[in-house]
Amino acid sequence: MGPKHGFCDFGFAKIDTDRKRRKGFAEVVYCPGKTKEHLKKICLGLIKHKEDLLLTRLEKENLLYLKRAIPKLKYNPTAKIAYLLQKKKQVKKGLVLVLSAGTADIPVAEEAAITLEVMGNRVERVYDVGVAGVHRLFSHMELLRKARVIVIVAGMEAALASLVSGLVSAPIVAVPTSCGYGASFGGLSSLLTMLNSCSPGIGVVNIDNGFGAGFLTSLINN
Amino acid sequence: MGPKHGFCDFGFAKIDTDRKRRKGFAEVVYCPGKTKEHLKKICLGLIKHKEDLLLTRLEKENLLYLKRAIPKLKYNPTAKIAYLLQKKKQVKKGLVLVLSAGTADIPVAEEAAITLEVMGNRVERVYDVGVAGVHRLFSHMELLRKARVIVIVAGMEAALASLVSGLVSAPIVAVPTSCGYGASFGGLSSLLTMLNSCSPGIGVVNIDNGFGAGFLTSLINN
């Protein structure tokens, strides 16, 4: 079936060529579980239809394979994101702040930040400001107050989300991470923390879902 | 301690008189677990400091008790919300849409909708549009596209959130409800559905947390 139906049918995949019209951005490719041959066909299909390219959780090995067919593909190894834009996005007005509680949360935070930048948002990063040393957060109060939206990335007990929520009136997009061990149960602890915050104004995404946080934040920042 | 410290100390409670400055709305009172005497003291304290009053999950019995001291208190029995505003809020520009998947989700949806209205948002309600009869949703496509933010309230398998997310570019605030039985495990099923959506752009709040959804949505709609 051709794109006149709003998608392009490869059998194993149906590229949604109508996605940009509906959601404001082309279909984003989540890489795990897809073979490298499938990834290449999907990418070339998207390029053929003049769509922007955004691939998440792309392993280096598959990147190298794709690079041979699409040499211009850009890649951020911390975020494991590859992308190729048809034209530069117009920068949105609001400032987005991406906070991480710890150093080990940075890969997820970068997945959010790169997604946000690719989608045309101004992003400031403030990393390693968890509540074990809360003065590190408080020294950035001005930035916190200026942000239109705040993304908070935290594992373990993820107390940072509630704390920041109590300080500002920006909506918060919270990403629990699987950083931790034992009773963190793969991110369950941070997920429950963020869902049960005593301070309202927090929307939660899936554990380790930096991309989803970036995408939602970009929609809020429209 | 007096309000010069940004709160008013009753011993059993410390009313946050600085909340409005930071979060844009006065401290909201979550009623479960508080005695009716405590509720009354907190309300009178807030009134004394010229704060808006918003009480959530207020049972009828406690409402009647409060009404005697604060006759002007308004109450929505479906949402179980009571409120009393110092002055009418200026209405915000964006339209907020509140969807419910089923009829049994309405109390939670109303908690969100009333919260939104109290905070100065224009709200449209579209109830009972779950995916068992998806044409009911599609007949409201125009409204879906006009909304600045969409609140989706759904229990059981909560498929509505993903479906709507695939159709629009508005950010979505999703509220899983505990409607269901058996393997819904008190709302766990709908919570996981919303967190694992294949379509990005959804921020999730706690199970049955209509108030939190309304509050977050109002911040997004600023």
Place this chain on the structure above:
Amino acid sequence: MGPKHGFCDFGFAKIDTDRKRRKGFAEVVYCPGKTKEHLKKICLGLIKHKEDLLLTRLEKENLLYLKRAIPKLKYNPTAKIAYLLQKKKQVKKGLVLVLSAGTADIPVAEEAAITLEVMGNRVERVYDVGVAGVHRLFSHMELLRKARVIVIVAGMEAALASLVSGLVSAPIVAVPTSCGYGASFGGLSSLLTMLNSCSPGIGVVNIDNGFGAGFLTSLINN
């Protein structure tokens, strides 16, 4: 003990030579946890009793070992199914539709589809029609209505099952998959979605159990 008791005793295994009479198909061999020597003995035993051969979740390494003894063994590497039929099955009347929500669900979908074909069913595959771009599904409405039974294979939030169930009167066999991460908890999310569907008419099998879905569907399609 010999097959006069309805089974053939190898000590480590008792081949059920009466299975076909009771269930309509010979004993199917689930390969994980069996040594390659055991697999070979079981296969040769089944062949000796003129039974059809169907092996699920067979790793390539073990396939190669078996191929040396049974050169005619056929293998589908995506489905990880090997088979060898005594004679071609008569094709059943009803059409079976196998849907997958995403590309990463295809291995499980193929396990169902190959099982169905081996058991004599006509199968149509429609892959990558998840609700993130629901028009891809709607463009196949005619096929959906023609099917006697529909198999739906979906991971993450698995909203596809409820949606399709609301559209057709064919019974649906739903297979949750472990595709996803974080709060998908190894397929728990999609399992709960399918069990809690607001639209009735869905029978659920174990997570990633493509074979079981195919087998059940074949019984329904009799």
Place this chain on the structure above:
Amino acid sequence: MGPKHGFCDFGFAKIDTDRKRRKGFAEVVYCPGKTKEHLKKICLGLIKHKEDLLLTRLEKENLLYLKRAIPKLKYNPTAKIAYLLQKKKQVKKGLVLVLSAGTADIPVAEEAAITLEVMGNRVERVYDVGVAGVHRLFSHMELLRKARVIVIVAGMEAALASLVSGLVSAPIVAVPTSCGYGASFGGLSSLLTMLNSCSPGIGVVNIDNGFGAGFLTSLINN
């Protein structure tokens, strides 16, 4: 909105008047969480559109309220099902067998059986044939072999489903029940048993979901 859109909009509910065309039976009303006033309006709306009436999990108190407006409404107190058919259904060819493992599973089994009968199926009930005394089951082997579909309702460890599945070639619809205590965890034990059956050919519905089992079975029995 009127029924020309395929539904009838009451604000709090949107009756799906197109359901019968798509699914073969009118919208079924799941009663928990709906007020008795809402139930009455929905019922009268369905009657007005000449739809069959089927209400599940209807408590006696609400039944009495509805009876005053709809005196012809029939009610089965064990199944907690009320119904009123526009005309008698034509009886389907296949025989459906409803088994219960224990006496305490009967309410769920009856919910399935009544649903099946209302939808035009021939139903035989065989109750209290759990594996603690397996000869009770074996004395019904002839009936087991004659059935086109078998519904199995079982709580506790629910071993009955696997056992029956190993004996027959009819597709099985299995309903885990919450009967049990302690480590049955509200039906989780029987649910997992049925999902993990070593014998294929079983489709599982939600815990205590007798209605869903009956509905699915009726679709299979077409």
Place this chain on the structure above:
Amino acid sequence: MGPKHGFCDFGFAKIDTDRKRRKGFAEVVYCPGKTKEHLKKICLGLIKHKEDLLLTRLEKENLLYLKRAIPKLKYNPTAKIAYLLQKKKQVKKGLVLVLSAGTADIPVAEEAAITLEVMGNRVERVYDVGVAGVHRLFSHMELLRKARVIVIVAGMEAALASLVSGLVSAPIVAVPTSCGYGASFGGLSSLLTMLNSCSPGIGVVNIDNGFGAGFLTSLINN
């Protein structure tokens, strides 16, 4: 058997008359699950052996029954603790601070505070200082720094424990409470938060276990 064996045998109970020697305080009576007759016999037995009396989770109804036999019994209805000391305890040197995050956590906090006072500790209470308005906590910094041990009682997301731990060098005894709803799962959320704190120095007790927190704190404060 008599107290020469270190306990006094009533058949249904064996009062540990050696407890004080080993643990520093007489056997404490946990009331749920014991009949009022059993409670009375245990109390009279303890009094006969000149032991201090401390009963936790004593419902009012049973208190009234005990009062008739032991008129001097003191009772705190918020903490649901009854006690009767042989002689006043010598007050310990260190100051203990009991914090609660919310108003609804006070019953558990009082269970800890009363236990501490009965065991001879100086206690200061600071209630309702959750992170939604963190300045309420910071206005008590001096007290936080003076405490020898700090008990923190919090439900919902319980972020208070980590925050305080990052500010002081006193050991912290953290009590998760079941305050909350939905994804708090009966206190699981606050329990996991406290166990996964990014700031070390926290010992956690069971959900709602104010008594256990008080007892442990008293041992630390020796």
Place this chain on the structure above:
Amino acid sequence: MGPKHGFCDFGFAKIDTDRKRRKGFAEVVYCPGKTKEHLKKICLGLIKHKEDLLLTRLEKENLLYLKRAIPKLKYNPTAKIAYLLQKKKQVKKGLVLVLSAGTADIPVAEEAAITLEVMGNRVERVYDVGVAGVHRLFSHMELLRKARVIVIVAGMEAALASLVSGLVSAPIVAVPTSCGYGASFGGLSSLLTMLNSCSPGIGVVNIDNGFGAGFLTSLINN
């Protein structure tokens, strides 16, 4: 169907009249979920076939109803067991010891003890010997060593099972109870303790399943 098939068919129940031959004791009636009318019919049916009567978890209200029809029925209100034996059982040789960790575990312990006595076992009870005061247990070492089988009934952390197992060579039947609160999660804590014992020789039954423990112990004591 009559008892010549090994059971007696009442429709709602099939009394297993062959149970005694196979298991050594007549069918035992688990009362929850059965109506009082059903209970009466089952009891009279069993009496008619000269079977022993043993009913577990029988509420007082239903007992009174049954007493009118079967005046000789005996009842233990702590164990909630009713019974009526055709003739006194011959007493078995081995001594069975029933231990409870706390006073609140006694109802479950009595369910085990009465079951054992009804089935002809010599039983000694030692209650309230939990590890908080371990000398209470050690003062019964002689009895522990004399027992042929030991039943251990414990809630909360249930450490008693492992401790006793390390001291004796009798097989241990362990019954976790739901006594406890918070993180005992309805008996999960004690169940996991007993399953994970570092000392071998323990067989575990369901949470609160005193009857099952008594029955198994009686089989071991044959």
Place this chain on the structure above:
Amino acid sequence: MGPKHGFCDFGFAKIDTDRKRRKGFAEVVYCPGKTKEHLKKICLGLIKHKEDLLLTRLEKENLLYLKRAIPKLKYNPTAKIAYLLQKKKQVKKGLVLVLSAGTADIPVAEEAAITLEVMGNRVERVYDVGVAGVHRLFSHMELLRKARVIVIVAGMEAALASLVSGLVSAPIVAVPTSCGYGASFGGLSSLLTMLNSCSPGIGVVNIDNGFGAGFLTSLINN
């Protein structure tokens, strides 16, 4: 400390030289988590005190290391058990039957069977008699009736345990295994099945705990 205290202190381990007197068999060594050097020291220590040697879950690599120091050590690679007896055990009177539901359960079944043999029990093995083909079990009825104790090893839905329990009066020791996938959740499914059996007379041990089953069974068979 020397063996006069009933143990032999190596610092990292304290060999319990009194174990045989109390439990009837020397301390058994559970190998995971111990270094090969530690294993060797413990073995040599046990040999020095003339204790029997029984090591469970010993990986081949560590076996080879131990063999160099203790050439007479015997090893069963399926059961992963090594042993060396001071003198042959006297064979006990009762017959023990070890059943496995599937072929993949054999390693756990062998762990039980070898443990039983080492401890002086007569063992018969009947493997691969799961309920998918129940006639395989029924053809061994005579053996089932002769057994003094029956060990049942089963994964997936583990229905075999309940079924056998309904047929015999021997006590049953049930071992859930982690065989399975998806909703078997690492053996949780089979564990819950065995705990919730509708037929009494089953004692359950930890998932995959073949050794524990063998040990308990040997105590019962005394």
Place this chain on the structure above:
Amino acid sequence: MGPKHGFCDFGFAKIDTDRKRRKGFAEVVYCPGKTKEHLKKICLGLIKHKEDLLLTRLEKENLLYLKRAIPKLKYNPTAKIAYLLQKKKQVKKGLVLVLSAGTADIPVAEEAAITLEVMGNRVERVYDVGVAGVHRLFSHMELLRKARVIVIVAGMEAALASLVSGLVSAPIVAVPTSCGYGASFGGLSSLLTMLNSCSPGIGVVNIDNGFGAGFLTSLINN
């Protein structure tokens, strides 16, 4: 930002140079999830500010990398802790006892013990004193009574914590470990045991969190 703000900003990390003042010890580096380059920068930063160095869960490979830059770094391979102190700590008065239930718990016990020693505590280790041979524990009663604080490290069913708690008046810091298999569910079993102890006086830390136990114990021992 410089240390005048109380931290030193490296972008990816913000070293808390004020930690020692607040908590009594410099910021401790938890190594998992940090790259070796990040670890090196953090260490050199801490050294530059004359802070003590304590790194937990440091893998050997990263140690070797750090050793090249910081040759004086000390390392305990069992505890996986590296450290470098500015000057030797003054030894605290109280004696700390570290107990392990089994040999496999020693790595976690050593993490606690080394942390305690680095922080200036006198530590005695008593390993392998689990309840399977309780006389091993009782032979150390004198030491148990002398301790100011006791750390208990135990996996599987972790009964040791309750037992010791019943014997002494020292506060206990309990560390559940993930040692075990099957129904230990990664340490959940030992965690629940410790939280549900029937004997009060126990503070629990995260599963396998030897460092946190050592840190908390050191604060208690001040």
